[in-house]
Amino acid sequence: MRNKIINGDSNERLKELESKSVDLVITDPPYLVNYKDRIGRSIANDDNAEFVLPVFHELFRVLKQNSLAISFSGWTALPEFSDTWKGAGFKIVGHIVWPKAYASAMGHTAYHHESAYLLAKGFPKKPLLPISDVQSWHYSGNRYHPTEKAVEIIAPLVRSFSKPGDLILDPFSGSGSTAVAAALAGRDYLGIELEERYSRIAERRLAGVDRYKTRQRIAA
Template sequence: MQRNQIIHGEAAQELMKMADGSVDLVVTDPPYLVNYKDRTGRSLLNDDNAAGVLPVFEPLARVLKNNAYCISFCGWSALPSFTAAWENAGLQIVSQIVWKKKYASRTGYTQYRHETAYVLAKGNPAKPARPIADVQDWVYSGNKRHPTEKAVEVISPLIRCFSNPGDTVLDPFSGSGSTSVAAVLNDREFIGIELEKAHCETARARVAGAQAFKTRQNGVAREVAA
């Protein structure tokens, strides 16, 4: 499969077209299976359909290289279902990362003031040379492009920590493309897969902007070096 593209399609089906061990890192933010709606009524496809989300992790693990990492955001309410899917796919939880928020995104039994991602390992990858802290400060994206958009500033440290320049980063739940944009800005290749056509088009436009920025940046660097 060609790299550096955002694919419009169903993740499990598109992953079937990819070769075994063809990506170096997965960073993804799947639907949390909570039937989420934001303040304006926007929702996510498959957020009420575990069969559209959890089976993706098995082909995801197949295309991930041996001894490599997958970083998956996840909400606590469906964590047992996700952990079972990860285990069945051969992905082991080796750490978690928590982002603390300055605001409450929801209020229930407690105020929800954090986001969590799990560091999953396929095989026995080497530990990062410069591990990031497992508690990070949250950067709010504004959710203008997508109901649960993660800021590029949140994703970039993950990519720098768990991959190397030139590596291929996969996001099978691409949304508005933050993972792919972060990959471009950090000199990685990318593959994004997105089910909703409108979000796919948004991601492609964002990636094109990031690529143009990197081209200008590299041009300036060459001029300075000359």
């Protein structure tokens, strides 16, 4: 199964994938903070650890040996995520930070960064030229999704940790930024998204990528 956006529950749909069939996972799961943006949009299951966390056990199964899963995560539920990652079999082998010029929320401090964790199954080969663990932030405008990551954020991860033709999986695909970044870089993608409206948005964005690549081939 490649180059598709599946509308469904990742806990169920991942069971349809063969074990050790995925080259790289890049995902931005609900942070378990019951998030609402400035105009009141929310994230499905952002208060439901029993829905979100079991997905990582299936991700470990479908990921090839000696491969990586990269998961964004907020600090507030990091103990729960960390315990789940380790319980599934992953080792945390890296941490990437994106400093932001604006605060996404405020508590004892103003929250001016996003984080992702590199989770290893086995012993993945290290890149010859590793990217920095501090990356430039690009604001998506959240046009398509309340917590949308810009394609420019995902693209360096795709280039650094996969090669052309690899299959990149995102089980919380939202509006499809991971799939778009994969397609633009010549990788195959598979996205799973619970909410139908975001699945349709992802499909429209990917159709735009196909049109762009067709124009590029014609121009060449």
